[in-house]
Amino acid sequence: MIQKKICMIGDFAVGKTSLVARFVRQTFSDKYLTTIGVKIDTKLINLSQQQIKLILWDIAGSDALSTVTASYLRGAAGYLLVVDGTRKPTWDTALNLQELVNSQIGNKPFIFLLNKADLQEQWEINNLDITEQLQQGRAVIHTSAKIGTGVEEAFMQLAMKLLNNPLD
Amino acid sequence: MARIPFSIIKYVRFLWMSEKVITYLHIDAQGQLVDWGGYPNYYGLVNLVIGKQATEQISFLEGLLPVVHTEVIQFLRVGTSNSAHVHIVPYQSHTWVLLFDATAEHDRQQKVQQQANELSILNYRQSRLIQQMEETWQALTEEKQQLEQISQAQGRFFVTLSHELRASLSSIINNTDLLDIPLEEYETHYLTTIRNNADHLLSLIDNSLEQTKLEIGQVVLRPSRCEVKQTLKELENLFLPLAQEKGLTFTLESQPTIPSFVMIDGLRFRQVLINLVNNAIKFTEQGFIKVTLDWQDDQLKFAVADSGPGISPESQAKILTTFHREKIAYHLPGVGLGLTMSFNLIQLMGGELKIKSTPAVGSLFSGFIQAPATGYIPVVAETSQIITTTSLARILIIDDDVVNCSLIETTLRERGYLVVSTYDSRDAIQLTRQIQPDLILMDLLMPHLDGYTMIQRLREQQFTQPVIAISASNFEHDRLYALTSGCSDYLVKPINIEQLLAVTERTLCKC
The missing domain is CATH 3.30.450.20 (PAS domain)
Incomplete structure (x- = not known):
């Protein structure tokens, strides 16, 4: 069976743990509980007639890449950069983290997840910022761990990228 | 070991x-x-x-x-x-x-980190909220400024319009004045109707104009020594007959503490009292009107009490609004400007106006204005000999308003002056050279050559005799501009005949 390690990266309280909970267990809690260190979850998926075991590393949120955080990235096949759409600074953090992760583990597939899409009235991310990333060929998906929008799509799309990644 | x-x-x-x-x-x-x-x-x-x-x-x-x-x-x-x-x-x-x-350590760290993260989010939300409030405040301020600009533009438009209306009305009023000849009874009736309605229209325009000027900050106070007791006397002369006609008791009281003279804009203060007393008489059907004046600590206190229908608490909040009229006033003359103007004027005079009223009992309008006491200045009486010394003077009238021009011409000729007039400002310089007038009466706003340019040219040509400005504008800044431009006096249309003669004679007397 194919196994792939995927890291969840982003600022604190952007919804990384909630996205994993929604994807793995189909659950959601409004209560915010900060992650310390890393939480490992797994999920078996079927993709292109193959069974793939995704090993999800839900890493504690941070706006920088510490030595400890960097140690979690080792062996990752790809990663999801999670942004809280209602807090513009988390978008800037994600862009910054992407560069740092890239310098740490090399060019691996990744997707930007604009989470909390159910709170559009509080949205702070500019469409121009998103367009700029799209123009660079990067994937951006709007997700809502609360109502499930885009969650399955995000993980499956990344898994597909991992399968098709010739470098892995 | x-x-x-x-x-x-x-x-x-x-x-x-x-x-x-x-x-x-x-x-x-x-x-x-x-x-x-x-x-x-x-x-x-x-x-x-x-x-x-x-x-x-x-x-x-x-x-x-x-x-x-x-x-x-x-x-x-x-x-x-x-x-x-x-x-x-x-x-x-x-x-x-x-x-x-590492569970124990994990739980400890989580507790600390949880608090830190929650606080950070709270701070962010708070700062965003403050930012949004500032943006909203900024937007509202800009909106307010725009509305103020619109209001100012409307005000200016209204002022211009009212000047035009005043100019035409002045012709109507002045011409009715000129018809001072024996007439048939029905003709007199028609003429009286024309004159009364014209007066009413003029008063309406003047009040609206005054209120607009107050709103756009163009009213300038002209404080001078004012005899308060004289003001009361004038009020009595003005309103006692009206009150008696309605069967009302009309009393005026002034406290002995009031100085003989105070430094106020007497005209504006009189205007306030007239508005308040006029309202009291208008709305009171029986009982009394009482006007009281007092003075203390450089403040002139006034009170106008009546036994009228009173004003409900809800209406009290509205009556100072421009053009607001109570239902009770629908059948009475007026447009709802007097009280608003009074309120604004009192504020301009550094005072305040308070309203106390009980429905079916009566109302009390009281307040004060700043009024420092001032010494007695003897008034030197002007003599009637002036006329004899100036009656042969040559006067040139320059006014494109044909009606106004002919009114002034006729009036001055009747007084024995030698009068030449022209409707075309372009002829004025030539005429001045030819007749060498002792006085020029000149409209300020004329086609081809306006009054200000005319004065400049006349002065350049060594014309030193006085020039009296005639204008439909009764703005203070227009008056001052005319005086600083070289005019010796300033008359506002519609021309008041008595004032015209007085100013003409006074000016000629100084020559």
Whole structure:
């Protein structure tokens, strides 16, 4: 069976743990509980007639890449950069983290997840910022761990990228 | 030093191992699980099978093996299990994975971090809220400024319009004045109707104009020595007949503390009192009107009380609004400007207006204005000899308003002056050279050549005789501009005949 390690990266309280909970267990809690260190979850998926075991590393949120955080990235096949759409600074953090992760583990597939899409009235991310990333060929998906929008799509799309990644 | 017995060391080791919940996983060079010990279940590692690939059983090892140096992964949790510090140690081509319990430390850190993160989010939300409030405030301020600009533009438009209306009305009024000849009774009736309606229209325009000027800040006070008791006397003369006509008791009281003279804009103060008393008489059907004046600490206090229908508390909040009229006033003359103007004028005079009223009992309008006491200045009476000294004077009238021009011409001729007039400002310079007038009466706004330019040219040509400006504008800044431009006096349309004659004679007398 194919196994792939995927890291969840982003600022604190952007919804990384909630996205994993929604994807793995189909659950959601409004209560915010900060992650310390890393939480490992797994999920078996079927993709292109193959069974793939995704090993999800839900890493504690941070706006920088510490030595400890960097140690979690080792062996990752790809990663999801999670942004809280209602807090513009988390978008800037994600862009910054992407560069740092890239310098740490090399060019691996990744997707930007604009989470909390159910709170559009509080949205702070500019469409121009998103367009700029799209123009660079990067994937951006709007997700809502609360109502499930885009969650399955995000993980499956990344898994597909991992399968098709010739470098892995 | 005595050696620690082995049994004690063993006991301490047991305790330490128990507390740290030490667990190990032994993996061979092929990545197969060789052996394990401790409490893998405690860390969420279940159903471990010896001889099977380690990464298939221990998911977090995916991508990590083999290791060259010892790797440490802090605070790792598998699923909902306990937190561990994981040490991956290479040893002779094999790998040893050691797990140490970090749950207590994890929980401690989580508590601290949770508070810090929640506080950070709270601060962010608060700062965004403040930013949004500032943006809203900014937007509202801009909107307010725009509305003020629109209001000012409307005000200016209204002022211009009212000047035009005044100019036409002045012709109507002045021409009716000129018809001072024996007429048939029905003709007199028609003429009186025309004059009364024209007067009413003029009063309406003047009040609206005054209120607009107050709103756009163009009213300038002209404080001078004012005899308060004289003002009261004027009020009595003005209103006593009206009150008597309605069967009302009309009393005026002034306290002995009032100085003979105070420094106020007497005209504006009179205007306020007239408005208040006029309203009181208008609305009171029976009973009394009482006007009281007092003075203390450089403040002139006034009160107008009546036994009228009173004003309900809800209406009291509205009556100072421009053009507001109570239902009771619908059948009465007026447009709802007097009280608003009075309120604004009082504020301009550094005072305040208070309203107390009880429905079916009556109302009390009281307040004060700033009025410092001033000394007595004797008034020098002007003599009637002026006329004889100036009656042969030559006067040139320059006004494109034919009606106004002919009115002034007729009036001055009747007084024995030698009058020449022209409607075309372009002829004025030539005429001045020819007749050498002792006085020029000149409209300021004329086609071809306006009054200001005309004065400049006349002065350049060494014309030193006085020039009296005539204008439909009764703005203070227009008056001042005319005076600083070289005019010796300023008359406002519609021309008041008596004022025209007085100013003409006074000016000529000074020559």
